[in-house]
Amino acid sequence: MGSILPGNLDLITTLASHCLQRTTESVQQTQVTLRQAIQPLPPGFPPGPDGDVALELAQNPLQCLESLKSRYGGLVGFKLASRPIVLVSSPAFAREVFVNQSSIFIKAGTAFFPGSSLAGNGLLVSDGDIWKRQRRLSNPAFRKAAIQTYAEAMVNITEKMVKNTWRTGGVRDVYADFNELTMKIVASALFGADEGSENLAQVGPAITQAFQFFTRRATSMFIVPEWIPTFDNIQYNSAVTGLNKVVYRLIDERRSQLAGSSGSKKKDLLTRLLQATDDDGSGMDDQSLRDELMTLLVAGQETSAILLTWALLMFALHPHTQELVFQEVSEVLGGQPPRQSDVSKLKSVSQFQIPIPASQPSCTPPSPHLISMI
Template identity: 45%
Template sequence: TAKSTSTSTSTSTWVDDMRVMVTELVRQASASLREFPPNGMYPEGPREDIALDMLGSPVGKIQELRSSYGTIVGTRMAGSLVVLVSDPATTIEVLGDKKSIFTKEGTAFFPTSEITGNGLLVSDGEVWKRQRRLTNPAFRTKAINRYKDVMAAETRALVREWDERIGSESGVIDVYSHFNDATLKIVSGALFGDSLNDSDSRSINGAIKKAFEYFTQRGTNPLLQILPSSVPLPINVNYLDAVNVLDSKIYAMIRQRRGHLQGRMRAM
């Protein structure tokens, strides 16, 4: 009985602490929610949050917005002010000519998350330049030719598997899952010189799906946007488990690749 009482008290205290923390986070988020700039200082567009519409049919929603408001649309998505650009000339300015004044900071890229870290996808300025220089060897002609060979080989293997299944089974093939498997094998073979076995492929695919589910729900759930992933909600626990799986598999491939290269250097 004493043990049950102690457990109940601990649970109650944890719930109270969580309630206080969430209340404070909501207050901070509400206080920091940016208002739309005055008329004439922000592109026209819907002032309601379009996150749910983008989740359901992103391409359809973008086409709808372009048809209604033009090639530059200002709106709100998942709580943040965003500008959707589909005008070619403006796109060149944003990504090229004037890229120094357009940063990647913002919730759309989830900077410093456990998945993206501070890599090429989300970094800017000198950090981006340094990392881009480090990746230069991966974009040389010789490397790209190797990617081409790996892509062709994995595609042929996938087609053979489909032919065999069509000949021996009835029903529907899960193309999405197969494409995920093929993509992972291509990345592994092209970048690490190693092929994932079926078990690793399934583990990584499952982890990637969990991570995308987390980001999808985070983008449409205001509570998840303000709560750190360390809060032990079921979706956060699943997400962090997925990150751990990805870390363990990717780092294992990196260690194997480094060991292979070191062995070759010693042999020379």
């Protein structure tokens, strides 16, 4: 008979302990979910629908949210996949949550990334002292000069897409175009990645796969923990592992460049985060850097592509608005490429709102991202 070597025994003990801890956490989370499913909403909860809105949200998210807002106002309470949710759409209520009474609100993850390995403990998820420190260290990366650098990258990359990809006539899947565009912009702003780089080729598909995973998970009545080896989880964890390899490699390379005699000439967000220090002279460790970069990558890429896609659809449905914006852009820019300082001058772009009635089916056409190029 074979024997188990002491080293292997320690490994088995460690794995068993890890699995037991994860199982205990999953059981506790399941118990919380079940309690939330059977318990009514607490007294004083904002008014809202009686039933769970998960199915309605999955079928038509935009119509569901607009309907809740129009029926119940700027503060709506309801259950989403058994979880109690408050939809805040009023600027006044949002200010109470984020500014006036921020100290009494605790950030317990996010609806999309509850305890997720993707977002880690970045600004999107973190809270308390950790959030405050990361926010201080991140400030230099979002000062005026830094924003100007990112804006220049946005303009240059967008001009290349319009010039080399888009043509008048025909039909294009602008959602696919904007996904590629925003990935190039985010990769350039975060990492200084050039078009066609190996890092960019690895990041794009992985982010898409992760978002598809969370979209399916968002409306699930029972969330399977990420560590359980289901087919969906295996694909997702493989995508996160690939992203981690790219991000940690970029962090190591940039640290080496900054430590060298010539330093790094890049002005991307990664360099600015690496150069930032706290009052005691300490900066972010690799894990914190990874979490912040991943958070910005997740928050800035596909969300921007979705917004741009819907903006073009709204212009297509409302030609008068399209003409107003076109005239304003022509007058402000005078045929020159836009600059970051021009944004405040584009009043129609920043202020015009198109109401989307919950009963208006034309706002959700069969192929909302297929736009005719005229």
